Amino acid sequence: MAFWAAILWALLASVLGGLYLLGAFRRRRATEPPLDKGHIPWLGYALDFRKNSAEFLKKMQRRHGDIFTVLIGGHYFTFIMDPFSFGTIVKASRAKLDFQRFAGELVARVFGYHHSENDHKIVQVASTKHLAGDGLAVMTQAMMENLRTLLFHKRGSREEERPWQEDGLFHFSYNIVFRAGYLALFGNKPGNGPQDKVKATEHDLSQSEELFNEFRKYDRLFPRLAYAVLPPGDKMEAERLKRLFWQVLSVKNSRQKDNISGWVSDQEQFLAEA
Incomplete structure (x- = not known):
């Protein structure tokens, strides 16, 4: 009898210890934002967040205000709905808030990329060189040229006028900026003569449009993917x-392009030499 009692106590202790590690007994402290764990143990609001993340966050904002913590799939997430508060939080010292560990886990989950210790330094060096000063001027010029191509290029023969197409402002802006940014960073299809350049431009327009459509699909999945509730x-x-993105943006494909940005090429070189 004593033996079975010891087994039951050990089992109970293990269950309670597991629940404690999972945060089942977590309570809101005086200096913390509102805490909402939902009614389902461990899962919390995972099903609600999976169903419609935007509506769920709006509902929580109406209930708790601009800052709140909720339980989603065994993890506690604090959401900040006021964009004017982001600057203060991002500038907080690492002793109070460190994004590196979370960023590493997030990048691995959503992009399948496992970073190394040197990655941050490589990105920092390339960004300082190409996203500031003279390097930024070069990048800006490439962006403007691709924006001009996307906005003013006419498909078909010169005699044909492209018909007007109506679209929402957000989708139009998203489409143009995404495609111009992609072409400015990862380059254009090579074209030797005038005819080849026309075909290369058509290819860039078509390929960037297809990539944008695929990215929009991924963008819609991203919030639930980030919180592992897909x-x-x-x-x-x-x-x-x-x-698909790994294939399109691979080093092999980028080396077949013209006008690839120094920000991308330098990082590829640094990573190859690391």
């Missing part, structure tokens, strides 16, 4: 899209 079907779609 259903199986959407998770398979996210994996397909990640493989």
Whole structure:
């Protein structure tokens, strides 16, 4: 009898210890934002967040205000809904708030990339060189040229006028800026003669449009992917899209382009030499 009692006590202690480590007994402290764990143990609001993340956050904001913490799939996440508060939080010292560990886990989850200790330094060096001063002027010029191509290029023969197309302002801006940024960073298809350049431009327009459409699919999945609450079907779609992006943005493909940005080429070189 004493033996079975010891087994039961050990089992109970293990269960309680596991629940404690999972944060089941967590309570809001005096200096913390509102805490909402939902009604389902461990899962919390995972199902609500999976169903419609935007509406869920709006509902929590109406209930708790601009800053709140919720339980989603065994993890506690604090959301800050007021964009004017971001600057203060980002500038906080690492002793209070360190993004590196979380960023590493997030990048691995959403892009399948496991960073090394030198990655941050490589990005910092390339960004200082190409996203500031003279380097930024070069990048800005490339961006402007691609914006001009996207906005004013007419498909078809010169005699044909492209018909007007109506679109929402957000989608139009998102489309143009994404495609111009992609072409400015990862280059253009080579074209030797005038005819080749026309075909190369058409290819850039078509390929960037296709990539944008695929990225929009990924963008819609991103919030739930980041919090690991995607259903199986959407998770398979996210994996397909990640493989597509890895292929399109691979070093092998980038070396076949002209006008690739120094920000990208330098990082590729640094990583190859690391």
